Amino acid sequence: MTNALEVEGLSVSFGEAKVLDGVSFAVAEGSSLAVIGPNGSGKTVLFKALAGSVPFRGRIRWRPGVRIGYVPQRLDLERDLPVTGWDLLRAKAQVTGSFADVSAAVERVGLAEAAGRRIGALSAGQFQRLLVAMALIGNPNVLLLDEPTAGVDEPGEETLNELIRRVQQERRLTVLLISHDLSVVYRYADDVLCLARQRMWFGPPAEILTPERLREVYGAPVGYHVHES
């Protein structure tokens, strides 16, 4: 199986502070990797490095021809920006030269009506769905999802997870997902990358998500439910 992404010895520092230190992992094409770890363990920084947004040492190798759809962590935008959902969708379509994808993406996330509103007037769930729709424009083969359900209420969270799951299966996408929801991770991820205090563990969920490891990583017992499906 070919790898969509290979990372070797990745380190990121901001001034004196070392955020990531020697992180190595690989993501097979069409598989899903969940990235977990306590706050401040560098999960978002890892994604930014993968997107080429922060300087790093080490090696990040994307398979040639990858097109990335990126869903950033809950954005802290001014609520009164005169920018509508359509403005953002069109911007993404124009930059990636794929206007044909817009209506399908909007329909996919069920946002046809709300997309005409200013982004500040959207609910948390609608805004996250808008970001997912943007990520789907441009025919991506890799999705980077940074806590796509953060701030979304529970039924909305379920819908969004289902949506991402369905799109991934239909298009055989490679998915990298940062999540705090260990039951989602357990259910959906092929591999888990756990980051904590500049250490890392990488492997299948059953190997990584052991009670002892979780206690060590999060500093307290963490429970999660394995849903029967």
Place this chain on the structure above:
Amino acid sequence: MNPDPVSLLLSLAMAAAAGLVGCFVVMRRMALAGDALSHVALPGIGVALALRIHPLFGAAAMLFFGALLVWTLERRTRIATETVIGVVFSAALAAGSLMSSGEELIEALFGGRGTPGTAEIIFGAAAAGAVVLFVLKRKSSLVLALVSPEIARTSGVAVERLELFFLESFALTVALGLRYLGVLLMGSLIIIPAATAKRFAGSLGGMLGWSVAIAVVSTGAGSYAAALLHRPTGPLIVSVAAAFFLAAAFRRRD
């Protein structure tokens, strides 16, 4: 007495550029840095006058380096940037003030009423056109980078280069407006119309359109008022723009 038509047209083209650039300056919350950046033009004017070259080109050269400085700093930590910008550009204003004096200084600070020469007209028209084209053509990339640099980057936007071009467009717009508004007030023509438009526009296109309209109308009306009252143009243009802002501020938000 009416303002010279060529000069007026040039000022309106400058205003359109200011209205467009201003939208992204305001949305990116760099209004203060932007305003301070315009001060760096003053020593450029001083040096140009001393060397007997056109003040516009001295100002443009200094602004070019000022924008480069802001661009370099913006990629480091945020807090340091604000401090450095405050110090460097205020110092530039002080140094520039020492280099010129009297009528010359007042004109450089608040805008004069002289007529532009051929070189200035050609440069002004070309630069205003370039800025307008840049913002309109790259507005999708600019708005993506504003919302999330990661989305922009993974969509194929060269974010660093885009920011540099944006800052240089801003600097160029300041240079264009110096004749009419001066070093102290040009920043206001970039910021006030955009801030006004932001209050009632419902979409990106709406904000760009309103901002340009307010900037152009303020510049036209201010220029006529200045000619009528025999006053420098800058304060009158900014007064008209500020009146628009106040009117919009009292309007109920949806």
